[in-house]
Amino acid sequence: MPDITTIIAVIIMVVKVVVVTQVIFSLPMPLTWIERKIAGHIHVRLGPMRVGPHGILQPLADTIKLLFKEDITPAKADKFLYKIAPLVAMVPAFAVFVAIPFGGEFIVPFTDKVFTLYISDMNVGILYVLAIGGLSIYGIILGGWASNSKYALLGGLRSSAQMISYEVALSFAAIGVVMMTNSLSLVDMVKSQGDWFWQWNILYLPVGPVWFVIFMIASLAEINRIPFDLPEDEGTLAAGYHTEYSGMRFSFFMLYEYVAMVTVSCLAVVMFFGGWSAPIDFREFEVLTPITSISWIYGLFGIFWFVSKVAVFIYFFMWIRFTLPRYRYDQLMTIGWKILIPISIFNILLTGLMRIWA
Amino acid sequence: MLLSYLPILIMIGFVSFMGLAVLFVSYLFRPSNPYPEKLTAWECGLAPIGEANQGHFRVHFFVIAILFVIFDVETLFLFPWATLLGDKSISVFLFVEMLVFVVVLAAGLVYAWAKGALEWI
Numbered sequence: 307m308p309d310i311t312t313i314i315a316v317i318i319m320v321v322k323v324v325v326v327t328q329v330i331f332s333l334p335m336p337l338t339w340i341e342r343k344i345a346g347h348i349h350v351r352l353g354p355m356r357v358g359p360h361g362i363l364q365p366l367a368d369t370i371k372l373l374f375k376e377d378i379t380p381a382k383a384d385k386f387l388y389k390i391a392p393l394v395a396m397v398p399a400f401a402v403f404v405a406i407p408f409g410g411e412f413i414v415p416f417t418d419k420v421f422t423l424y425i426s427d428m429n430v431g432i433l434y435v436l437a438i439g440g441l442s443i444y445g446i447i448l449g450g451w452a453s454n455s456k457y458a459l460l461g462g463l464r465s466s467a468q469m470i471s472y473e474v475a476l477s478f479a480a481i482g483v484v485m486m487t488n489s490l491s492l493v494d495m496v497k498s499q500g501d502w503f504w505q506w507n508i509l510y511l512p513v514g515p516v517w518f519v520i521f522m523i524a525s526l527a528e529i530n531r532i533p534f535d536l537p538e539d540e541g542t543l544a545a546g547y548h549t550e551y552s553g554m555r556f557s558f559f560m561l562y563e564y565v566a567m568v569t570v571s572c573l574a575v576v577m578f579f580g581g582w583s584a585p586i587d588f589r590e591f592e593v594l595t596p597i598t599s600i601s602w603i604y605g606l607f608g609i610f611w612f613v614s615k616v617a618v619f620i621y622f623f624m625w626i627r628f629t630l631p632r633y634r635y636d637q638l639m640t641i642g643w644k645i646l647i648p649i650s651i652f653n654i655l656l657t658g659l660m661r662i663w664a
Numbered sequence: 665m666l667l668s669y670l671p672i673l674i675m676i677g678f679v680s681f682m683g684l685a686v687l688f689v690s691y692l693f694r695p696s697n698p699y700p701e702k703l704t705a706w707e708c709g710l711a712p713i714g715e716a717n718q719g720h721f722r723v724h725f726f727v728i729a730i731l732f733v734i735f736d737v738e739t740l741f742l743f744p745w746a747t748l749l750g751d752k753s754i755s756v757f758l759f760v761e762m763l764v765f766v767v768v769l770a771a772g773l774v775y776a777w778a779k780g781a782l783e784w785i
Contacts, residue, residue: 312667315667316667316670319667319670319671319674320674322671323671323674323675323678324678326675327675327678327679327682331679331682372690373686373689373690373693373694374690374693374694374695375690375694376694376695376696376697376698377690377691377694377696378698378702378703379703380703380704380705381700381703381704382704382705382712382715383705384717392683393680393683393684396679396683397676397679397680397683400675400676400679401672401675401676401679403675404671404672404675425671425675426668426669426670426671426672427668428668428669429668433743434672438672451717452717453705453716454705454715454716454717455705455706455707455712455716456705456707456712456716457706457707458705458716459716459717459721460721463721463725466725466729467725467728467729470728470729470732470736471728471732473732473736474732474735474736474739477736477739477740478739478742480743481739481742481743481746484743484746484747485746485749488746488747488748488749488750489747490743490747544706549706550705550706553690553694554686554687554690554694555687558683635784636783636784639728639782639784640782640784643731643773643777643782644777644782647735647773648770648773651766651769651770651773654742654766655763655766658749658759658762658763659759661749661750661755661759662749662755662756662759
């Protein structure tokens with residue numbers, strides 16, 4: 307029989323998981339609207355305008371439409387794998403959020419209990435994120451193969467070859483950050499970066515910005531977005547691995563792609579931009595001492611900074627999508643294997659030397 | 665310790681439940697009107713030729729997969745090393761040891777490059 311504190315801890319854990327899952331599950335709806343609006347304004351047009359004010363109810367209409375669409379399973383498809391593949395892609399993308407810290411910890415008012423603004427502080431944090439995030443490749447390649455369609459098969463193969471190629475560069479970037487912070491836990495990673503913006507890993511000169519650029523290029527390829535969206539290259543492959551999918555199963559693949567975009571934005575913030583810490587240390591100002599001493603306000607303030615930084619990255623990914631053209635597949639492989647990996651190996655040695663002498 | 669891994673199980677269970685629930689709601693509402701033409705694989709409107717899942721694809725995808733296994737396992741060896749590098753008493757020893765390892769890794773990359781395993785065309 308477990309004691310009462312364990313039971314309370316488990317209940318809090320379940321509540322946190324449910325809240326985070328619901329938020330992430332519904333996040334793609336506003337994101338699709340924002341993406342279409344940004345696309346519209348970059349193309350000097352209005353974007354969605356009809357459904358609700360400035361088209362804000364458009365994602366709701368899309369959801370209802372997708373809910374009412376027929377679920378087509380091709381006659382020659384491998385039925386079981388075809389039906390299960392969207393879930394295999396989607397579930398690991400959510401499971402990653404167990405390790406991501408949305409904020410620090412604060413003391414609950416009127417008690418002496420500490421409340422943490424992350425679900426779990428795993429001691430293998432970054433390794434867990436890379437491992438579980440990589441599992442989504444199975445969903446894509448299974449969906450592509452089980453469709454028994456040539457476009458889907460080639461899309462799935464391209465997607466998996468691209469993702470495993472850039473997984474290596476992404477791991478190297480993670481190693482670089484681990485070398486700078488000496489911990490695999492994402493919470494410790496944030497804490498080891500200072501409270502001022504020049505103490506963040508991005509400004510760990512000269513290696514920090516290089517790791518950041520490697521991480522951003524690799525993560526753009528990991529989440530299959532322009533300029534690396536070869537798996538969904540409509541000019542050569544129809545829709546890639548989800549050519550045969552329709553209705554809700556198709557929207558699970560879309561959900562996976564948006565959640566993956568949020569994941570890499572969160573990772574970029576945690577690894578390079580100080581996570582939930584504000585750009586300047588407010589605790590150093592005498593005037594603000596009454597506010598910062600009430601630590602729960604300061605704790606919730608962290609969520610504000612975290613969400614703002616993540617929003618900047620999400621905007622950045624959308625901005626890139628409507629600005630850059632698409633690479634060819636051989637160029638993609640050249641960037642991954644012949645440019646990013648040699649630079650990473652060199653940069654690991656440089657970071658190691660800096661850690662020894664610094 | 666183990667308690668910090670429990671949320672993974674809860675998360676996976678809850679997300680799977682959500683996904684299946686959405687599929688069930690969709691199942692209640694959606695129409696089902698299949699006919700042979702609708703159920704063929706899409707091939708620009710022509711009748712599909714042959715079976716796609718017999719696996720006719722370039723063998724180069726397989727070479728990339730083998731290279732991935734080699735390099736990803738090697739990055740895994742670097743992770744425990746990277747966590748200990750801040751320890752001043754052993755950092756020089758660790759660095760020299762890893763230098764040897766990384767040079768071997770780089771030699772492998774140069775070999776694959778020279779053999780043309782990284783050329784796509």
